[in-house]
Amino acid sequence: MAILLGSIADDYTGASDLANTLTKNGLRTVQTVGIPDPTLALPDVDAVVVSLKIRSVPAPDAVTAATRAERWLRQRGAGHVLYKICSTFDSTDAGNIGPVTEALSEAAGGGSVLVTPAFPETGRTVYLGHLFVGSQPLNESPLKDHPLNPMHDANLVRVLARQSRNAVGLVDLTAIAAGPDAVKAKLDALRTAGVTIAIADAIFERDLETLGEIALETPVSTGASGLGLGLARALVRSGRISSGGATTADAIRPVGGLSAIVAGSCSKATLRQLDVAERSMPVLRLDPERLLAGPDEVATAISWAGDRISAGPVVIAASAAPETVSRLQSLYGREASGHAIETATSIITAELVQRGVRRLVIAGGETSGAAVDRLAIPAFLIGPEIAPGVPVLRTVGNTQGDMLLALKSGNFGGEDFFTAALAMMH
Numbered sequence: 001m002a003i004l005l006g007s008i009a010d011d012y013t014g015a016s017d018l019a020n021t022l023t024k025n026g027l028r029t030v031q032t033v034g035i036p037d038p039t040l041a042l043p044d045v046d047a048v049v050v051s052l053k054i055r056s057v058p059a060p061d062a063v064t065a066a067t068r069a070e071r072w073l074r075q076r077g078a079g080h081v082l083y084k085i086c087s088t089f090d091s092t093d094a095g096n097i098g099p100v101t102e103a104l105s106e107a108a109g110g111g112s113v114l115v116t117p118a119f120p121e122t123g124r125t126v127y128l129g130h131l132f133v134g135s136q137p138l139n140e141s142p143l144k145d146h147p148l149n150p151m152h153d154a155n156l157v158r159v160l161a162r163q164s165r166n167a168v169g170l171v172d173l174t175a176i177a178a179g180p181d182a183v184k185a186k187l188d189a190l191r192t193a194g195v196t197i198a199i200a201d202a203i204f205e206r207d208l209e210t211l212g213e214i215a216l217e218t219p220v221s222t223g224a225s226g227l228g229l230g231l232a233r234a235l236v237r238s239g240r241i242s243s244g245g246a247t248t249a250d251a252i253r254p255v256g257g258l259s260a261i262v263a264g265s266c267s268k269a270t271l272r273q274l275d276v277a278e279r280s281m282p283v284l285r286l287d288p289e290r291l292l293a294g295p296d297e298v299a300t301a302i303s304w305a306g307d308r309i310s311a312g313p314v315v316i317a318a319s320a321a322p323e324t325v326s327r328l329q330s331l332y333g334r335e336a337s338g339h340a341i342e343t344a345t346s347i348i349t350a351e352l353v354q355r356g357v358r359r360l361v362i363a364g365g366e367t368s369g370a371a372v373d374r375l376a377i378p379a380f381l382i383g384p385e386i387a388p389g390v391p392v393l394r395t396v397g398n399t400q401g402d403m404l405l406a407l408k409s410g411n412f413g414g415e416d417f418f419t420a421a422l423a424m425m426h
């Protein structure tokens with residue numbers, strides 16, 4: 001399998017988001033969960049997105065996992081590797097966007113690295129290095145209340161510099177609007193000043209097409225799905241994509257079985273989606289303190305689901321509003337409570353699959369990672385898009401048989417996302 005484009009995603013929802021974008025823009029794509037076993041039969045593709053769960057782990061661990069994945073991708077022909085991060089730049093001053101970006105670049109021999117989380121389709125734009133979520137600067141958006149990495153600074157040059165060893169530059173919109181030569185000149189000037197990593201502005205897809213063309217001439221870039229769009233379109237324009245484009249038909253074939261939704265995201269969008277879902281299906285709101293106190297809440301949830309699941313889809317949610325999350329974290333700690341709840345929701349998910357669920361929606365990046373790891377799913381084919389950034393996924397090599405999943409980024413999807421997702425999965 002010789003591929004043209006590789007990507008390493010820092011969480012599983014972000015991986016499926018990017019895989020969706022690459023597929024929509026003409027690249028046959030597969031999403032793997034970590035580095036796949038050599039015996040796993042993968043389809044012939046143009047791009048591979050390796051999902052890792054490294055957004056919120058210690059930076060040295062993230063660097064080790066990411067550089068291993070980069071080597072695997074290069075061995076399979078990837079000339080360019082995109083480090084897929086969150087479109088809201090989810091990270092802390094400890095990383096991991098800076099440390100991983102620097103490590104991937106060093107492993108690839110250095111050189112300029114463009115960094116942009118812009119993803120206009122979902123309202124993520126960057127101007128003079130400042131990230132906007134819709135009309136709000138990042139630090140005034142709901143991302144300021146994220147349970148694991150609350151974002152308090154919209155100036156990404158500052159944010160990235162605080163978590164990097166080296167200085168961080170800016171390629172501003174004026175250069176990007178002037179075209180590829182101007183961007184190259186800006187990068188050359190930064191390199192002359194000793195700066196190789198630069199935040200790039202982007203407001204529209206045309207800006208991302210310019211950035212993708214330049215990035216493709218370098219070995220590494222860092223960004224969200226918008227940069228993936230630019231890279232994919234540059235590859236198609238270059239004539240290097242020999243296939244007749246990507247199809248999702250294989251992925252969406254029915255799998256049957258029961259259906260369920262598990263939510264761990266505490267994003268504003270997910271909380272709204274849960275409220276709307278409650279109008280049409282049973283929703284169990286887990287008690288997070290009981291989840292942390294012992295196994296009883298998990299057992300109660302499994303029993304509750306067992307009584308209902310044969311009659312139709314159920315929703316089991318740990319998700320809570322920011323003030324509730326903060327109170328729990330003050331009692332049990334941010335990382336400890338997050339990890340414990342991810343573990344609990346992953347156990348519940350595995351028990352649902354044991355009871356016949358084969359069509360599964362999981363809301364939340366870390367929540368999805370914990371659940372997919374417990375299910376030991378090795379890879380996914382990419383199906384049709386449910387909502388911007390969220391495709392249907394079909395398992396590859398799953399020991400319990402084919403399943404259809406949607407790994408929903410916390411912030412993505414309309415208020416009816418859960419019913420819309422299940423309506424596409426049969």
Ligand SMILES: Nc1ncnc2c1ncn2[C@@H]1O[C@H](COP(=O)(O)OP(=O)(O)O)[C@@H](O)[C@H]1O
Binds near residue numbers: 267339
């Ligand atoms: N009620 C709660 N209180 C505190 N933390 C929670 C609660 N429910 C879920 N969490 C944790 O919040 C984090 C949500 O992260 P994630 O799943 O990545 O969602 P998102 O995609 O919105 O970022 C996870 O660590 C999850 O375990």
Ligand SMILES: O=C(O)[C@H](O)C(=O)COP(=O)(O)O
Binds near residue numbers: 224365
């Ligand atoms: O927002 C994005 O770019 C990605 O879809 C992503 O990384 C989402 O992460 P989350 O933790 O699921 O919000």
